[in-house]
Amino acid sequence: MKKMNKENTVANKSVWSDNRFWQRSATWVTGFASLLLIWLTFDTMGQISMGNDADIQNGVTKRVPGPTVINHKITYEMSATRGHEVPVIGAKENFFGRSDYSEKEARALLHLGKLGQQAKNCMDCHTLLGNGAYYAPDLTKAWLDPAWGPNGPMQAMTGKNTKEEAMAEFLQHPNLYPTHARMMPDLGITAAEAKGLVAFLKHMSSIDTNGFPRNFGRMKGAVHGK
């Protein structure tokens, strides 16, 4: 014990074993990192604030477009400058038979959809923007999934003529459409809620996710000759 104490008194003379030095270092490092995070957060808030209808009309690209994006066709295209795919907002396209949703109407639909997404706990089976549970497919670009397209098996299965109607039908009665042994349960989703949820999914597919997921819906024939 004596020897240990002697060692410590010697060690006290070094800055590297001085507790106050390390306490101050910890405070400065933490403070600096926190300030940098807050500064970056302000910048990010500006960049991810949701756009509006005027942005879409004027071709202003927003990372998170306004809700009226549901009036338009959305595609996922390779960008030569950015080196990955980005969502592209195209010409007008019908959504449940209309392409003239006002800002207010579209916002209300998106609001209902986002509430529904939380109330039905989508995230504890699916991933959204890649976050959530891994029991069911990622929904980030679900709106763009070829399976829901005109020749896709999911649309055919529901007997509906459009992607949005097929998705809404599935969401209301998932237990009637067994797509896999792992079936989605009936969550009591109403017709209005389903419409909101599909609007939410369409809007999410228009978010610029820096190329995630890569090659979405483009790859064919890579597994056992299919």
Add this chain to the structure above:
Amino acid sequence: MASNHLTGIGSESKQLATWYFTFAAIIFGAQLLFGLIAAIQFVVPGFLYGILDFSIARIIHINALVVWMVFAMFGSVYWLLPDETGIETVGIKIGKLLFWIFAAAIVVVVLVYLLIQVGPASDSTIWFITEGREYLEAPRWADFGIVVVVLGFVANLFLTGIKGKQTGVVTVLMADLIAFAGLYLAGMFFTDSITMDQYWWWWVIHLWVEATWEVFVGAIAAYGLINMLGAHRKVVEMWLWIEVAMLFGSGILGLGHHYFWIGTPEYWWEIGALFSALEPLPLVAMFVHVLYDWGKTQGAEMNAEHTDEGHVKSVIRNKPAFIWFVLNAFGNFLGAGVWGFFHTLPQINLYTHGTQFTAAHGHLAFFGAYATILVGMMYLAIQGTNGIKVMKSTKLSIWSTSLIAGGMMGMTAALTIAGYVQVIVSRAQLGATWSAYFEAQNSVWFMQAMDWRLIMGGVVFTGFILLVIDMLSTGKNPVHEREGE
């Protein structure tokens, strides 16, 4: 020296700690049970379909995880406060009242998850049933309850730290837990934008588990080393400050690795990659620190007290707790450090994000970084409340520790293989669509991995049962050296 501090008899703060530990252990059991149900559903998809679906099993699995850990963290603080400050915790009566409010609120929240499950798409669901945001599913009313309880707890800690002796460990805990409490507020609002939602959601999740919780573990490890080994406080607290600098220095901006793909700007690629790549460094330091302190105090015992090797005693005053603390050092480095680093660079994360790879990392990291050290603290409390001077390992404690740690490693290995299948088949080959997803899920490697995950989950659960039996019986076991012997 420190050993007489370990006596828990007569301290109300330590009594409250045992309440927190007991409730934590029960919720820990619930976490494992619902994890098993979810694991069975991967293998037998029809299991409890329409009664207790995967989403409900998983909510309880991950919420129970957070809750038992927070309870055990509070218990740890109430346990160590009298030792560190030299006084009884200030406002302990209110602390005890808040415990009952907290526990009752948790029971109500879980019953609502189980019995009501989902609600209509309305604000009332968000307020009274679930917020539906992974890890933060607790309804809004419970959020406010949690804030009140946590503020009461932080007040206990601050008033005691100010009135009593404010050691380095207490100072770190005070700074850390005020941040821990404040960050929860970032998760208490609704927004229509999923990008905005996830931006702030990560402030809570990441800045808890990859910053404030890690610093908490550093402080607990420091307390444990001083008390179990008689390690020199000055040296241990110096290490602690270095760890705080490294953990916050890397962990705060390491938050950027969650901002690669949620709609946030590209600069987070560089910031997230750089700082999160540094995150394993303090975990290496913590691992070295624990073993270094053991070697140093054991070496001092050998040199100073005895010349005859036959008389050299182990300096460890609580073997089972120390084993859990060493597992913590190793598991934190492996689960949070190595498994985290595997997929933290954006070039890799583009393919691994949202696969079982994340689940592999999550399981080993939560276990390695947090479950281990909190179980260790429970053993310290058992030692203290039973007046044990030197606590020995029992057959049960060795078996339970081995089964739990081995099962967790097996589960992690299985999930890692499952993750690889997903990365290659559903991401790299087929481009992440609905059919690409199920192509990977149906592959033989993936399905076998899920079988092994379930088996290993069973191993962990068996270990947990043995752990509970040991914890309930070891206090009276005559094998330990008692006070006054």
